[in-house]
Amino acid sequence: MLRHAAERLLMAVPVMFGVLLVGFLLMQVVPTDPAIVRAGPTASAEVIEAIRRDLGLDQPLYVQFGLYIWRLAQGDLGVSIINNVPVSQELANTIGPTLELMAASLIWSIPLGILMGTVAAYWRGSLLDRVVMAISVAGVSVPVFFLGLVLIWFVGFKWQLLPFTGRGGPLWTLEGLRAIALPAITLGGVFVGPVARMTRTAVLDVLGAEHVRTARAKGLTERAVVLHHALRNALIPVVTLIGLQIGFLLGGAVVTETVFSWPGIGRLAVGAITSSDLPMAQGTIIVLSLGFIIVNLVVDLLYGVLDPRVRAA
Amino acid sequence: MSQPLLQIEGLRTVFRSSVGEIAAVDGVDLAVPRGRTLGIVGESGCGKSMLSLSVMRLVPPPGRIAAGRVMLEGRNLLELSPAGMREVRGSRVAMIFQEPMTSLNPVHSIGRQITEAMRAHDKTASAAELRDRAIEALKRVRIPAPERRFDDYPHQLSGGMRQRVMIAMALACRPALLIADEPTTALDVTVQAQILDLLRELQAETGMSIILITHDLGVVAEMADEVAVMYAGRVIERAAATDIFASPQHPYTLGLLGSIPRLDEDRERLLAIEGAVPPPFALPKGCRFHPRCPFAIEACKAAQPALEQIAPDHLAACIRAPVEQAVELVA
Numbered sequence: 143m144l145r146h147a148a149e150r151l152l153m154a155v156p157v158m159f160g161v162l163l164v165g166f167l168l169m170q171v172v173p174t175d176p177a178i179v180r181a182g183p184t185a186s187a188e189v190i191e192a193i194r195r196d197l198g199l200d201q202p203l204y205v206q207f208g209l210y211i212w213r214l215a216q217g218d219l220g221v222s223i224i225n226n227v228p229v230s231q232e233l234a235n236t237i238g239p240t241l242e243l244m245a246a247s248l249i250w251s252i253p254l255g256i257l258m259g260t261v262a263a264y265w266r267g268s269l270l271d272r273v274v275m276a277i278s279v280a281g282v283s284v285p286v287f288f289l290g291l292v293l294i295w296f297v298g299f300k301w302q303l304l305p306f307t308g309r310g311g312p313l314w315t316l317e318g319l320r321a322i323a324l325p326a327i328t329l330g331g332v333f334v335g336p337v338a339r340m341t342r343t344a345v346l347d348v349l350g351a352e353h354v355r356t357a358r359a360k361g362l363t364e365r366a367v368v369l370h371h372a373l374r375n376a377l378i379p380v381v382t383l384i385g386l387q388i389g390f391l392l393g394g395a396v397v398t399e400t401v402f403s404w405p406g407i408g409r410l411a412v413g414a415i416t417s418s419d420l421p422m423a424q425g426t427i428i429v430l431s432l433g434f435i436i437v438n439l440v441v442d443l444l445y446g447v448l449d450p451r452v453r454a455a
Numbered sequence: 456m457s458q459p460l461l462q463i464e465g466l467r468t469v470f471r472s473s474v475g476e477i478a479a480v481d482g483v484d485l486a487v488p489r490g491r492t493l494g495i496v497g498e499s500g501c502g503k504s505m506l507s508l509s510v511m512r513l514v515p516p517p518g519r520i521a522a523g524r525v526m527l528e529g530r531n532l533l534e535l536s537p538a539g540m541r542e543v544r545g546s547r548v549a550m551i552f553q554e555p556m557t558s559l560n561p562v563h564s565i566g567r568q569i570t571e572a573m574r575a576h577d578k579t580a581s582a583a584e585l586r587d588r589a590i591e592a593l594k595r596v597r598i599p600a601p602e603r604r605f606d607d608y609p610h611q612l613s614g615g616m617r618q619r620v621m622i623a624m625a626l627a628c629r630p631a632l633l634i635a636d637e638p639t640t641a642l643d644v645t646v647q648a649q650i651l652d653l654l655r656e657l658q659a660e661t662g663m664s665i666i667l668i669t670h671d672l673g674v675v676a677e678m679a680d681e682v683a684v685m686y687a688g689r690v691i692e693r694a695a696a697t698d699i700f701a702s703p704q705h706p707y708t709l710g711l712l713g714s715i716p717r718l719d720e721d722r723e724r725l726l727a728i729e730g731a732v733p734p735p736f737a738l739p740k741g742c743r744f745h746p747r748c749p750f751a752i753e754a755c756k757a758a759q760p761a762l763e764q765i766a767p768d769h770l771a772a773c774i775r776a777p778v779e780q781a782v783e784l785v786a
Contacts, residue, residue: 352552353560358513360572360624361545370571375562449562450608 146453150442154435161431162214165424166207174418175199180223219428220421222414229425232410237429239309240395240406243329246313246322247391251330252337252384259341259380260373266346274338281335286394290328290401298324307403325402329394333387340383344376351375378448385441389434458529459486460664461510461632466523468502468509470735477735479505479518481688484762487632492658492665494679494696496672496711500732502688503668507634510666511550512540528631546576549625553637555617559609565620566605569593572627592623595660596653615646619653626657634666639674651678672711676700684708687732687743690762694769704771706748742773750775 177194178185185193194200198209213220219229255278262274298306310321348354349372357371396408403409411426413419446452468480480502487493495503508514510525512532525532532543552558560568569589573580580588586605593601596619609617618638625633635654639647651674658665667678675682675696682699684692684707692705703709710728730747733739739746741756748755754774762772 352554352557355513355515356550356552356558356621356624357560357571359511359544359550361541361543361575361628362571363541363575366571366575370563371560375560378562450564451561451610 146446147443150439154439157435158432161435162211162428163207165427165431166210169420169424170203172418172420174420176223176418176420179418179420214428219425222419222422224417224419224422229421232422233407233425233429236405236407236410239404240399240408242309242313242322243325243395243398243404243406244388244391246326247330247333248388250326251333255334255337256341256373256380258334258338259343260345260368260376262338263342263345263349263372264368266342271342275342278335278338281332282339284332286328286332286397287401289331290325290398293324293328294401309405325398325404328402329391329398332394333391336387337380337384341376341380344379345372348372348375378445381444381448382441385437385444388437392430392433460489460528461485461487461666462524462526463506463510464524464526466506466509466525467521468505468514468518469521471517471519472736474736476521478521478688479735480509483523483685483688483690485683485690485693487664487666488680489631489664490658490662491680492667492678494675494682495666495668495685496670496675496682497685498670498732500734501685502735503685504636506685507550507636507666507668510634511544511548513544542576545572545625545630546628547630548632548634549628549630550634550636551618551621551625551638553640555614555621555641556609558621559617561609564606564608565593565612565624566590566607569620569624569627572624576628589623589627592627593620595626595657596620596623598623613646614642615649618642618646618650622650622653622657626661626663629661630663632664632666634668636668637670638667640669640671647674654678684711687738688735689743689772691744691773692771693762694766694771698766698769702766702769702777704765704769704776705744705773706750706775707744708771710747 175190175194177190177197177199180197181190181193198206201209217230219233221228222232258274258278262271265271294306297303304323305321306324308321310317310319312318313322345368353375354367354371357367362370392408395406396411398404399406399408400412407426407429411423411430414422414426463483463485466480466483467478469476469478483502483506485493485495495506497503505514505518509520510532512520514520520533523533527543527547532540535543559565563571566586566589569592570582570585573585573588577585590601590605593604598604598616598619604612609620612620622638633654638654639650642650654665655678657663665678667674669675679696682692682694682696683690684699684705686707692699692703692708694704699708700712703712707728713727728747733743733746739756741758742748742751742760745751745755752775760772760774762770763776765771765776
């Protein structure tokens with residue numbers, strides 16, 4: 143088990159390097175010169191040239207990349223071109239709210255999705271199954287921003303039930319909870335559908351398996367058959383798929399944060415990109431990809447916990 | 456004569472389909488005496504597995520039991536409540552299946568799967584007690600070092616060991632009847648013999664009855680006291696195992712026996728029964744075997760023959776029986 147974990151960790155290193163390289167190169171093809179942005183619209187050619195030298199932009203690409211990695215290794219993510227604030231400081235400020243939002247979205251949507259999928263699979267073909275599947279198809283099809291806007295319009299604006307801009311404070315306060323409700327419903331809402339569908343397919347698959355027949359032949363109750371045999375085995379594919387989907391959820395977080403003015407990394411990324419703040423944009427890309435890698439790592443490890451055959455391999 | 460342990464009467468199991476209801480089991484009468492082994496023989500698709508799942512009331516949907524009685528120890532299993540039937544499963548009637556790999560849950564240790572079967576019928580025993588009993592059960596099926604094996608997962612065991620675990624699990628609550636559905640089909644020949652020996656020894660120890668479902672007449676010859684031959688959802692011949700092999704009375708049984716290789720006869724070719732089992736939605740009129748029967752006459756197409764006494768304790772559903780005369784006529 144420990145070896146399994148160590149191997150997976152080791153495999154994450156080249157992935158992270160790849161992300162850094164691609165992120166770096168993407169920034170090179172963006173038709174914006176950081177030196178010009180930094181110098182401002184009225185600067186003279188000499189000033190721009192001086193800034194370019196100062197930032198090391200006159201060096202060949204591989205030297206720049208090497209320098210970038212070297213600084214990164216020392217924890218230096220650079221400084222915002224726009225407001226001179228260290229990128230790492232901005233990231234540190236915004237990662238908390240983003241994690242908060244992710245957690246608040248997943249904590250209800252994953253259990254609900256699994257419950258809906260299991261119920262639909264067990265009573266497959268029934269009215270209940272069809273209702274659950276209709277809801278989840280709707281959930282899969284509705285874009286995040288649309289759900290967010292609808293909630294803002296009705297719940298936030300028309301009926302004035304919940305706030306819809308910004309973070310209201312720590313989560314343990316009522317204001318904090320009220321403020322996170324709509325963003326979390328929005329982001330989690332688009333997640334329930336996929337989880338329900340995946341769970342339904344996986345549980346259906348296991349319910350037809352011979353070991354489920356064995357479980358029934360032993361005289362187990364239907365509850366034990368479904369929970370300990372069908373759902374327990376179905377969790378293996380479901381966890382994998384949830385892990386992959388959480389990657390997309392990071393993208394959804396960017397949209398949700400923008401729609402609800404949530405002070406997280408996603409909104410920071412959008413702001414940095416629209417204002418050509420390249421170091422900041424690069425920093426957010428690094429954090430978001432790191433998040434993706436960590437989620438996949440956790441899924442890999444969970445897989446080992448859930449499936450004894452993987453543990454042995 | 457004492458009452459048999461299990462008595463099946465007029466059992467009919469049907470599946471709903473686009474062409475109407477199809478009977479996988481069509482009016483079967485059988486009895487299993489205490490401590491004896493009934494072999495149920497037939498080609499794939501003859502309904503023998505559906506028959507056993509019907510006894511357990513585990514017919515997969517859209518199948519259902521349409522008629523009949525399944526009397527176990529004086530109770531009709533078909534009239535029990537779902538909870539009452541759960542009480543019977545595992546504790547009075549247990550079942551083992553063909554594929555020990557897929558019949559065990561890959562994500563739970565074998566120890567857990569055995570204790571789970573015990574827990575289903577014993578709510579009061581402590582976990583440690585159940586563990587001891589499970590290890591005892593593993594020991595009974597001759598698994599070496601059962602204490603160490605307890606925490607193993609199915610994928611860590613060989614096919615034969617897995618089937619032993621299945622047997623240990625099935626016998627965990629000392630059932631009166633064990634239904635073994637092709638228990639050795641997926642195993643190597645040497646392992647097959649070991650598993651059959653084990654079943655026989657356990658039967659002698661516990662006095663349980665066994666229903667052995669197989670397409671392998673060799674297995675039947677070795678294990679069964681009585682044999683029922685099934686064809687297209689019906690029992691077409693029933694007799695003591697020795698009688699079936701010595702003087703088969705149904706042409707189908709005769710054909711089955713002709714298709715086993717034998718060492719004591721100098722035969723160039725094995726006899727095969729022409730054609731295939733008709734699918735249940737396209738059964739022929741009259742005797743269901745007549746299109747493949749070498750002895751068929753006009754009357755065979757008219758009506759379905761009933762299972763009738765041909766000799767003492769020997770039943771066959773064939774108007775041409777006793778078949779020896781028919782053989783002479785054809786020859």
